[in-house]
Amino acid sequence: MNDRSSVPKIEDVAERAGVSASTVSRFYNNPSVVAPSTAKRIREAIAATGYVPDLLAGGLASRRSRLVAVLVPEISHSIFNDTIEAMANQLSLDGYIVMLGLTGADNSGMKRLIEAALARRAEAVILSGIVSDNPTRELLRSRSATVIETWGLPEKPIDVAVGFSHAAIGEGLARFLAGRGYRRPHLIVGDGERARMRRDSFVRAWKGLGRGKPTEMKIAIPTHFGHARLVWRHLVELDPPPDVAVCGSDLLAQGLIIEAQAAGKRIPEDLAVVGFGNHSLAGEMRPTITSIDVDGARIGREAVAVLKRRAAGETISERVIDVGFRIIARESA
Amino acid sequence: MNDRSSVPKIEDVAERAGVSASTVSRFYNNPSVVAPSTAKRIREAIAATGYVPDLLAGGLASRRSRLVAVLVPEISHSIFNDTIEAMANQLSLDGYIVMLGLTGADNSGMKRLIEAALARRAEAVILSGIVSDNPTRELLRSRSATVIETWGLPEKPIDVAVGFSHAAIGEGLARFLAGRGYRRPHLIVGDGERARMRRDSFVRAWKGLGRGKPTEMKIAIPTHFGHARLVWRHLVELDPPPDVAVCGSDLLAQGLIIEAQAAGKRIPEDLAVVGFGNHSLAGEMRPTITSIDVDGARIGREAVAVLKRRAAGETISERVIDVGFRIIARESA
DNA sequence: CCGAAGGATGAAAACGCTTGCATGACTTCC
DNA sequence: GGAAGTCATGCAAGCGTTTTCATCCTTCGG
Numbered sequence: 176m177n178d179r180s181s182v183p184k185i186e187d188v189a190e191r192a193g194v195s196a197s198t199v200s201r202f203y204n205n206p207s208v209v210a211p212s213t214a215k216r217i218r219e220a221i222a223a224t225g226y227v228p229d230l231l232a233g234g235l236a237s238r239r240s241r242l243v244a245v246l247v248p249e250i251s252h253s254i255f256n257d258t259i260e261a262m263a264n265q266l267s268l269d270g271y272i273v274m275l276g277l278t279g280a281d282n283s284g285m286k287r288l289i290e291a292a293l294a295r296r297a298e299a300v301i302l303s304g305i306v307s308d309n310p311t312r313e314l315l316r317s318r319s320a321t322v323i324e325t326w327g328l329p330e331k332p333i334d335v336a337v338g339f340s341h342a343a344i345g346e347g348l349a350r351f352l353a354g355r356g357y358r359r360p361h362l363i364v365g366d367g368e369r370a371r372m373r374r375d376s377f378v379r380a381w382k383g384l385g386r387g388k389p390t391e392m393k394i395a396i397p398t399h400f401g402h403a404r405l406v407w408r409h410l411v412e413l414d415p416p417p418d419v420a421v422c423g424s425d426l427l428a429q430g431l432i433i434e435a436q437a438a439g440k441r442i443p444e445d446l447a448v449v450g451f452g453n454h455s456l457a458g459e460m461r462p463t464i465t466s467i468d469v470d471g472a473r474i475g476r477e478a479v480a481v482l483k484r485r486a487a488g489e490t491i492s493e494r495v496i497d498v499g500f501r502i503i504a505r506e507s508a
Numbered sequence: 509m510n511d512r513s514s515v516p517k518i519e520d521v522a523e524r525a526g527v528s529a530s531t532v533s534r535f536y537n538n539p540s541v542v543a544p545s546t547a548k549r550i551r552e553a554i555a556a557t558g559y560v561p562d563l564l565a566g567g568l569a570s571r572r573s574r575l576v577a578v579l580v581p582e583i584s585h586s587i588f589n590d591t592i593e594a595m596a597n598q599l600s601l602d603g604y605i606v607m608l609g610l611t612g613a614d615n616s617g618m619k620r621l622i623e624a625a626l627a628r629r630a631e632a633v634i635l636s637g638i639v640s641d642n643p644t645r646e647l648l649r650s651r652s653a654t655v656i657e658t659w660g661l662p663e664k665p666i667d668v669a670v671g672f673s674h675a676a677i678g679e680g681l682a683r684f685l686a687g688r689g690y691r692r693p694h695l696i697v698g699d700g701e702r703a704r705m706r707r708d709s710f711v712r713a714w715k716g717l718g719r720g721k722p723t724e725m726k727i728a729i730p731t732h733f734g735h736a737r738l739v740w741r742h743l744v745e746l747d748p749p750p751d752v753a754v755c756g757s758d759l760l761a762q763g764l765i766i767e768a769q770a771a772g773k774r775i776p777e778d779l780a781v782v783g784f785g786n787h788s789l790a791g792e793m794r795p796t797i798t799s800i801d802v803d804g805a806r807i808g809r810e811a812v813a814v815l816k817r818r819a820a821g822e823t824i825s826e827r828v829i830d831v832g833f834r835i836i837a838r839e840s841a
Numbered sequence: 842c843c844g845a846a847g848g849a850t851g852a853a854a855a856c857g858c859t860t861g862c863a864t865g866a867c868t869t870c871c
Numbered sequence: 872g873g874a875a876g877t878c879a880t881g882c883a884a885g886c887g888t889t890t891t892c893a894t895c896c897t898t899c900g901g
Contacts, residue, residue, distance in 0.1 A: 184887060229568075229887055231628060232856090235857070235889090238889095245608070256585075256586075256589075267610070267620070276605070287600070294561055400792050528880070530880070533860085534860090541878080541879070850895085855890085865878105
């Protein structure tokens with residue numbers, strides 16, 4: 176059924192339109208230079224043959240792959256999805272395709288995926304994890320690809336970074352909770368660089384406010400619903416009991432609320448809970464969940480804007496774009 | 509900073525290793541034929557130069573793009589994500605990359621994305637929506653790419669389909685609810701082909717069981733949390749009131765449960781609720797949510813298995829792979 | 842009416858690989 | 872001990888475009 180043999184080439188179109196291949200190529204890449212009447216014949220020839228240009232060959236010749244690699248840890252319950260979605264939508268309008276790479280919760284696949292992206296001559300590599308492997312950082316630097324780190328603001332970006340400061344969140348949250356009168360926060364810390372940064376700055380700020388050291392518990396990432404029971408069991412054993420639990424995700428926060436309620440606790444009187452990510456459920460549950468909102472889609476849009484400017488030959492002067500965050504105060508804390 | 513000029517080529521490696529480019533190429537593509545001592549020298553040369561093969565050029569020469577296109581409506585709250593994740597993980601191990609295409613809730617981007625995939629000479633196109641545009645179906649057929657339709661079982665697959673029967677779900681659910689003694693189901697029907705198929709067969713089966721016609725309400729997809737309030741308002745006006753609400757997603761089901769509870773209703777005594785997708789929250793909420801479970805990751809794995817067999821030159825005789833579904837009875841219905 | 846400028850097009854050389862075919866060096870076997 | 876294989880490798884012809892440069896027409900100002 177597949178007549179692989181007869182996939183039309185640019186030559187076929189050219190012949191049929193009575194022009195040379197070069198002209199057909201120009202019709203695609205620089206339409207303004209081909210005469211309207213010629214363009215019309217080419218258009219007809221394309222329709223008649225069902226020609227689809229081979230972008231592999233085209234990319235080889237023009238050194239423009241029109242490929243952007245997007246590397247994230249995972250997508251099943253991921254906070255990154257709005258960002259990915261925004262980017263994919265934007266990019267596809269401009270004729271780019273996005274290569275999706277899943278690096279794994281521990282980012283172990285990062286190196287291999289970066290190489291795969293570079294091997295395809297990706298014009299940009301968009302990362303959401305931290306590249307800890309030094310040779311890989313070097314490789315990235317040595318290529319002409321735009322590198323955009325997202326969802327964090329490294330002090331020394333490889334190229335460009337767009338995201339927000341996890342440290343600022345930790346500090347902001349500490350102030351917020353102190354302001355609301357909480358005394359004994361309990362941090363549920365995901366096993367990742369970002370969560371750690373939020374934790375560190377929270378602890379620092381909390382101490383700075385003259386309070387003691389918060390209790391904490393480490394859990395595997397991605398943090399979600401399933402962990403809630405585990406966390407709850409750990410939490411009830413604390414003495415003195417915490418008065419607010421700081422979670423790494425809204426799903427975990429919600430799970431914890433359910434466990435607490437099942438145990439007869441009132442939220443937030445007996446235990447307050449803070450989530451992260453401002454998931455669509457956070458504002459709808461009873462009680463509604465206090466959460467940290469980050470505009471993921473905006474991160475995606477800004478990233479695309481940067482790489483389009485690069486593609487247009489512009490020099491990017493702002494290496495770091497901070498999209499900020501908001502603490503959304505609701506009923507749970 | 510980017511010394512674009514000096515990206516090492518296969519020739520550079522060859523020279524350094526004292527062999528010809530062909531041998532280096534074979535080192536990558538058919539390692540068993542190169543002598544161990546030569547392989548060692550090549551390996552060293554690669555390390556020394558930091559060579560990364562240009563897979564664009566390689567693909568052009570070998571007519572193997574090692575690109576698989578995965579086209580889904582959206583990923584932000586998507587039920588497809590487990591499938592995508594399973595595929596991406598599998599594929600990347602085999603040196604494939606996945607191109608992620610977002611067709612939009614209404615699949616309007618499908619045509620353009622299929623063309624983009626074909627233009628890149630994708631070896632496979634994995635669809636999760638229905639290709640309604642006929643020229644596009646033809647285009648797909650005329651190419652040698654493997655086409656895998658997922659999350660549904662069309663009667664006439666374009667090539668191969670792996671998924672489950674929405675009709676079977678509708679019917680199964682009707683029997684299930686009838687068996688539990690419900691009398692007045694209310695269907696919340698997403699605006700999509702799949703949801704419609706489930707609805708149709710539900711209605712048919714329900715009538716076949718000697719019951720009347722269920723009430724129903726159409727909502728936009730993707731169905732999720734935010735719709736709950738809307739649905740609830742519509743639902744309370746029904747007379748006689750339904751005794752079970754059938755939702756297109758667990759998130760919507762959960763939202764509805766919250767609205768109902770806020771209005772003082774007991775679940776499932778006053779109103780039972782069924783979700784779809786068996787989201788991780790379904791088993792954890794109070795009450796736990798009765799839902800339909802589909803093994804999304806398995807769909808991904810089966811799809812990859814098919815395309816690897818194709819790539820290996822095998823002929824696929826089973827055009828339709830049914831992974832089935834399960835109704836998970838919990839507290840909410 | 843001529844030279845210059847500009848516009849549309851074609852010829853051909855890349856782009857960086859893969860692979861069929863050929864070659865030469867070793868083994869192996871009767 | 873020579874014919875017949877193997878094995879490891881090199882040569883060179885593509886793969887389907889893009890793009891530079893040159894060419895050929897027009898058009899137009901003086």
